Amino acid sequence: MKESNIPSEIKSFFESSSGQTLLIKGKPGTGKTIFAFEVLKEVCDERNGLYFSTRVTPEKLYAFFPWIRNIIPEKNIVNATPNRMMKVFGSDFEAFKRPFDFDSALAFFKMLYEDAEEMDNPVVVIDSWDVVLNYVNLKDQGATLTQSLCELCREVGTHLILVSETADQTPLDFIVDGVVKLSDVEIRGEAMGGQVYSEQLSSRTARLIELNKLRGVKRGQKSYVFTLHNGRFRSFPPYTVQTTPRLEPIPDIDKNHRSTGIKDLDNIIGGLKRGGLTLFEIEYGVGLRYIPFLDQIAMNLSSNNIGVVRIRSAGVSSTLENKIPEAMGVYQFKPKTWITWRLEKLFPTSREYLDFFEVIKKESSEILELSLMESRKEYAEFLEQKGESHPSVAEFIGLDTFEILYGADNTLKLLDEAVSRAIESNEVLIAVVKRGMKSVEMITKIADAHIIFKDIVGSLFIYGVQPRTGLYNVSSDEQGIHLTPVV
Amino acid sequence: MSYEAKIVEALQKSDGKLSTIELAKETGLPKTTLIKYLTSFKISGKADFEDVGTSRLWHLVAPTKVKPSAKKKELDEMLKKLIEDTNLLGCAVVDREGSILSAFLPHNVNQENSAL
Numbered sequence: 305m306k307e308s309n310i311p312s313e314i315k316s317f318f319e320s321s322s323g324q325t326l327l328i329k330g331k332p333g334t335g336k337t338i339f340a341f342e343v344l345k346e347v348c349d350e351r352n353g354l355y356f357s358t359r360v361t362p363e364k365l366y367a368f369f370p371w372i373r374n375i376i377p378e379k380n381i382v383n384a385t386p387n388r389m390m391k392v393f394g395s396d397f398e399a400f401k402r403p404f405d406f407d408s409a410l411a412f413f414k415m416l417y418e419d420a421e422e423m424d425n426p427v428v429v430i431d432s433w434d435v436v437l438n439y440v441n442l443k444d445q446g447a448t449l450t451q452s453l454c455e456l457c458r459e460v461g462t463h464l465i466l467v468s469e470t471a472d473q474t475p476l477d478f479i480v481d482g483v484v485k486l487s488d489v490e491i492r493g494e495a496m497g498g499q500v501y502s503e504q505l506s507s508r509t510a511r512l513i514e515l516n517k518l519r520g521v522k523r524g525q526k527s528y529v530f531t532l533h534n535g536r537f538r539s540f541p542p543y544t545v546q547t548t549p550r551l552e553p554i555p556d557i558d559k560n561h562r563s564t565g566i567k568d569l570d571n572i573i574g575g576l577k578r579g580g581l582t583l584f585e586i587e588y589g590v591g592l593r594y595i596p597f598l599d600q601i602a603m604n605l606s607s608n609n610i611g612v613v614r615i616r617s618a619g620v621s622s623t624l625e626n627k628i629p630e631a632m633g634v635y636q637f638k639p640k641t642w643i644t645w646r647l648e649k650l651f652p653t654s655r656e657y658l659d660f661f662e663v664i665k666k667e668s669s670e671i672l673e674l675s676l677m678e679s680r681k682e683y684a685e686f687l688e689q690k691g692e693s694h695p696s697v698a699e700f701i702g703l704d705t706f707e708i709l710y711g712a713d714n715t716l717k718l719l720d721e722a723v724s725r726a727i728e729s730n731e732v733l734i735a736v737v738k739r740g741m742k743s744v745e746m747i748t749k750i751a752d753a754h755i756i757f758k759d760i761v762g763s764l765f766i767y768g769v770q771p772r773t774g775l776y777n778v779s780s781d782e783q784g785i786h787l788t789p790v791v
Numbered sequence: 792m793s794y795e796a797k798i799v800e801a802l803q804k805s806d807g808k809l810s811t812i813e814l815a816k817e818t819g820l821p822k823t824t825l826i827k828y829l830t831s832f833k834i835s836g837k838a839d840f841e842d843v844g845t846s847r848l849w850h851l852v853a854p855t856k857v858k859p860s861a862k863k864k865e866l867d868e869m870l871k872k873l874i875e876d877t878n879l880l881g882c883a884v885v886d887r888e889g890s891i892l893s894a895f896l897p898h899n900v901n902q903e904n905s906a907l
Contacts, residue, residue, distance in 0.1 A: 406840075406847065407833065414830035422821035459847060460811045460822060 309342050309538040311528050317482050317518045318347040322461035325454045327433075327476055329468045330486035335511060335532050336467050339486060340429045341372050342537035343465060348427040351377050354420055356428065358384040358435035369535060380420045384430075388415060389439045404449040409456035412449075428457075431467040433476075447475040454479055483517040486530075491760065491775060493587070493739075508767050508775040510760060510790050513539060529760050531777065531790045538788070540777045542762035545592070548599040548628070551784050553607035562698075562732050565604020566597070568787035572773050573753050576601070576732040580752035581723055585769075586617075587739045589759035594736075597757075597778065598700060599628060600785050601734065606633035610731070611694030613637055613687055617702030617736050633694065637686050676710050680718070687725075696731045703747065704738040712742040719747060765790070794820055798828050799851065802838060807850030814849060858890035866893035 308315055318324050326343070328336045337360075344353045353376040355365070362381040366373055392415045393408065416428065430436060437446040450466070457464040466480065477483050490507045514527045528539040554563035554570070561575035576582050586594055602612045612634040628634045691697045699722055707715040719735060726733035735751075737744050748754050754770040757778075764778040766787065776787040792800075801809065801817040809817060815825050829849065832838035840847040860866065866884050873882055874895055883894035 410826065410830040410833060414827050417823040417827050420823060423823045424815075424821050426823055460815075460826065462822065 310346055311539050313515055313518055313521050313523050315346055317521045320520050323458035325457055325464045325480040326482040327466045327480040328484055329471050331471050334486040336486055337431055338532055339537045340465050341369055344375050348375055349425050350374050352423045352425050354380040354426050354428045356382045356384055356430045377421055384436055386439045393440050404452050409452040427463040429465045432469055433466040434469050450476055451479050481519040485514045485516055487512050510775055527761050529763055533789050533791050540763040543593055543764035545596055546780045548596050549782055554604055565600045566785045577752045579727045579730045581733045582753040583751035584736050585756045587758045590757045593764050594757045602634045605698050611690045611697040613690055613697055614700040615702050617704050635690055696729050698732045700734045702736045704741055707741050707743055715743045802851045808848055810846045860892045863893055870895050
């Protein structure tokens with residue numbers, strides 16, 4: 305099935321009945337016109353689009369949006385001028401106190417179709433309706449005229465899209481069958497337990513489409529993030545985890561940087577720095593959806609004959625771990641000495657386990673110290689063993705697990721050791737931290753690259769703090785992970 | 792057959808029972824073309840529609856004659872006053888044969904072909 309660029313609810317809305325009327329609202333620059341064209345592309349037959357414009361010439365339109373030419377032929381781009389409007393409604397309508405009835409709507413559509421190509425199923429876009437109403441100096445009667453137009457469209461089965469610069473609710477919202485609102489929103493990092501997190505001071509801009517009203521259509525979700533990348537509207541559906549495919553290995557970018565195995569990510573951050581720390585920070589709500597991202601990185605490294613040793617993050621089940629077989633050179637470190645692995649089997653629920661753990665952390669710190677020493681030794685031996693089969697070994701460390709077990713200070717010590725090993729071996733080091741960890745602030749200061757995973761209305765996004773980048777949507781298919789900029 | 796003739800023929804056959812969409816099917820004309828013609832017919836008084844439920848059904852209107860009258864000036868004065876007093880959009884005086892003796896109609900209604 306062909307992938308749709310607009311929310312599926314919008315497509316269902318136009319397919320559910322003929323003569324639907326949709327109001328697209330939003331401030332200037334929020335993407336209303338591009339969205340209207342994208343709707344035309346999805347729901348309109350070839351050469352059956354008509355664009356009544358108050359501001360764009362055909363030359364400009366085709367220059368900005370060449371892909372719309374097959375939908376809206378040149379004759380169907382109608383310039384809205386005050387003279388044209390006066391011809392339809394009369395310049396003296398106020399003196400006559402003429403009501404705007406069905407006849408007015410007929411006259412309006414006659415004017416639209418006057419020089420247009422013949423169309424069996426026209427879809428009409430009026431951009432913008434505010435300006436049209438302004439041309440004929442309509443105040444209170446704007447709603448009456450809109451009502452008449454909508455009635456005519458329902459009567460003759462013609463879809464009508466009205467574009468409005470007014471983002472607030474107006475009487476038009478009650479007249480039309482559907483209302484969507486486009487806006488820019490500031491996306492900020494999350495606070496940590498009441499503390500001001502420095503990243504919160506910076507922000508990224510996302511674009512949001514809100515489905516305020518779609519008569520007769522069940523909304524899967526009320527809003528979607530979208531992009532206008534390459535002059536096209538594209539909304540982002542909820543991210544679904546897919547199995548990481550086997551891909552052609554991507555070689556090192558240069559002598560100092562290994563490829564991430566994700567071309568888009570290489571383009572954004574310039575690859576993984578050898579002898580440096582690449583940090584992935586996972587915000588609340590992301591869950592385990594970041595795992596395939598790390599899997600693709602691990603698989604690319606192993607495809608280049610680099611051993612990969614992973615210490616799992618909290619909550620990553622063995623099912624997920626086992627997706628990449630050890631034969632591929634990606635090894636999960638499951639320490640026998642690690643106290644958590646010993647204890648968790650004794651408790652039926654994670655709550656009981658954590659409660660017990662809190663108690664022993666307070667009362668038996670020497671047990672933890674002993675366990676920590678044993679674990680570090682065991683981990684070092686594991687690394688050495690795997691290093692024998694590979695020219696070098698890259699480490700992927702879930703630091704959240706470590707902080708839960710041994711506290712923030714010991715986590716920083718472990719990371720410091722890992723960084724030293726990475727520098728010594730000139731190999732990449734990848735760490736995962738979760739928002740809410742006490743050691744996050746300090747860890748971010750030693751990272752060469754710092755990427756944040758964020759959930760926005762069900763879709764998965766990343767952005768770089770170091771290097772600073774904009775917001776990117778994460779999607780995946782049989783070609784692996786893709787990143788699309790939100791612009 | 793011209794587009795206009797096709798529409799007139801379909802309206803004659805239907806006896807005032809066709810909606811715009813049904814007319815498009817009946818005549819085989821593109822929807823946009825049909826709307827242009829129907830609007831012209833409506834403005835010129837050649838055809839009109841009637842609200843039936845949620846639909847508007849189209850029918851032809853017989854042309855109306857304008858008859859010269861010796862009392863036209865007097866009738867015009869009376870109608871003008873009537874419009875001013877009652878705030879009507881328009882009004883006309885028609886004799887028993889359906890001919891117009893005097894009329895003040897909205898600017899988009901052609902007096903000679905208006906359906907009254």
